[in-house]
Amino acid sequence: MAHESLLILDGKFTSCWSLSLVSMTPVPRRPRIVLYSHDTQGLGHLRRNLVLARGFATDRPGGLGADVLLLTGASEVGLFPRPEGVEAIVLPGLRKDREGGYAPRHLRGRLRDVVALRSSLLETALDGFEPDLFVVDKTPRGFGKELERILPRLRARGTRTVLGLRDVLDDPVATRAQWHADGGDAAVRDFYDEVWVYGDRRIHDLRRVTGMAASSAAVTHHLGYLSADRQDxxxxxxxxxxxxxxxxxxxxxxxxxxxxxxxxxxxxxxxxxxxxxxxxxxxxxxxxxxxxxxxxxxxxxxxxxxxxxxxxxxxxxxxxxxxxxxxxxxxxxxxxxxxxxxxxxxxxxxxxxxxxxxxxxxxxxxxxxxxxxxxxxxxxxxxxxVQTRVDRTGIDRGGVSAAVTRARNLTSPSFSSYRPSRSCHVA
Incomplete structure (x- = not known):
């Protein structure tokens, strides 16, 4: 039976409903993880985050048992199966043209207005969900710097943050130029606990190709390809x-x-x-x-x-x-x-x-x-x-399990602390 209990927090009375708070035993809380992808062309960013979400959300051995929120610009998210514990919020879409420029995918307003709307929605979702871990796909500050206001706030309240990068970003010259144009090293220094690379370093060493500063390279981990354990x-x-x-x-x-x-x-x-x-x-x-x-x-x-x-x-x-x-x-x-x-x-x-x-x-x-x-x-x-088969056993394909392990290590200290429900009323 649920019981209403009064707690005193910072000198104020708080009324909460719980199964039992009489002994003040900490209430178990699932980890909360948010995965962001800007999704301007194709479905690759979304699909990568769906694979990670499945690994983070599963209660089976090897999973994290987390509640996972996807923040995506791809309305096609509904076409893909999502396991229990995974929810999605679709942002106003963007598209890339053949010349590499960007425009709203559906809305007919100005790009900067759509980016401002996306930024507002992202801040509301992240403030409301209060994640323990926030994983940003590819763009260190979000598309059009749409994450730049919320990232410092997340860090200030203890959210652990990760920049996730695919194994290859572009040809080596363009990759290095883009990393520096995005202020990649400064973003890692200011906003991120770790950088995850979803690939085998022996195939493509992204740390070397980007020309990362030593401080960024020190927190960058090649996890292996997201190959094994991708699907149920x-x-x-x-x-x-x-x-x-x-x-x-x-x-x-x-x-x-x-x-x-x-x-x-x-x-x-x-x-x-x-x-x-x-x-x-x-x-x-x-x-x-x-x-x-x-x-x-x-x-x-x-x-x-x-x-x-x-x-x-x-x-x-x-x-x-x-x-x-x-x-x-x-x-x-x-x-x-x-x-x-x-x-x-x-x-x-x-x-x-x-x-x-x-x-x-x-x-x-x-x-x-x-x-x-x-x-x-x-x-x-x-x-x-069709007459042949290919032996690929020498490649590091364990990126999913490696990501789950790193997520567990980043977030586990926060799960032992008691967090009152946001539905509690403070008098």
Whole structure:
């Protein structure tokens, strides 16, 4: 039975409802973690945070049992399964054009007004949720510095803060220039307890490439790729509707700029006895989706789908995969022995190309530059690849468990202290 109890805090009477406060025993409290991503192109930032959220939220061995709040600019968050304990707040969206500029994704106002609105929403959510740990994806001060006001407040009240970076940001020259333009070292010094890099340092040493100051490098940890433990075991049971036949899978991420790859792939002939599945991505424009469907029309065994929430599980069961090579898709590939061909995005950032070439140099996948993209080139690769498998066991793929361990170490001291509920009334 619940009992109302009176506590004296700072000389004031506080009325709280709890199961029992008679003995003043501290009430167990789940860790609270917020994951922020600005999400201006594709779904990579969101997908990365969803993987981390699953690891932080699970009560199973190896998890943290946390309540996790996602702050995202991707309205597509509702397309993906979220485990118990994970909630999402969608910010007004932003988009990146081919020249690398930014604009509101849906609203028709000025960019600076949308950023100001996002900043206000972010502050309200963070003030209300009172996280123990705040993980910021990629942008040290948030998009357009939308986190710059709230970060000092979080630090002042004891929230631990982490800057999370994908394994590759861009080509080395652009990466170093962007790190310094963003004031990366100053941001780490002023705002962050740690920097997490979601990759294997032996493949790409981001500390060296950015030219981090020694103080930033000292708190930067390469956790390994977010590959192992990415998804629930139950998800792996989902297979596509191929009537039991083997299949080749084509994945174009969010699809915002994947039309050319999808159309060329949809015109292939599946290997004998196999199907060809083309996942275009939910952000592919309708007119370009029709172009892909026309390329596949009348071709036996070729299926074109905009999206499947089971895409990662389908990858595990494929005979071969063709993809644009975003960080999350590559991480999923690295946890399999499925042969993979990456046709990377090369503008406005060379991130996918740098990653793919580094992994190809060690035999983990193949690369086809988009300037050489033809249906024939894809067909030749697929026909040979379905006869092979790839050993990737030498790569550090334990980034999810490493992130959970570091989160536990950062936050565990705060969980032993009593925190009165925010619903308590102070007289």
């Amino acid at each position: 075991t139950a998800a792996l049971a989902h297979r596509p509707a191929t009537d039991g036949r083997d299949y080749v899978l084509v994945m174009c991420g969010g699809g915002q700029d994947g039309a050319a790859l999808c159309a060329r792939a949809a015109a292939m002939t599946p290997p004998a006895g196999m199907d060809l599945l083309v996942l275009t991505g939910p952000q592919l424009e309708e007119s370009r989706l029709r172009r892909v469907r026309r390329a596949a029309a009348g071709r036996p065994g070729v299926q074109v789908m905009r999206f499947s929430r089971h895409g990662a599980a389908w990858l595990t069961g494929a005979r071969a995969v063709i993809t644009m090579g975003g960080a999350n898709t590559v991480a999923e590939i690295l946890d399999t022995d499925v042969p993979a061909l990456v046709v990377p995005r090369v503008t406005p950032r060379a991130e996918q190309l740098v990653r793919a070439e580094a992994l190809a140099a060690q035999g983990h996948l193949s690369v086809l530059h988009p300037d050489r993209l033809t249906t024939g080139a894809l067909q030749d690769w697929v026909d040979a690849a």
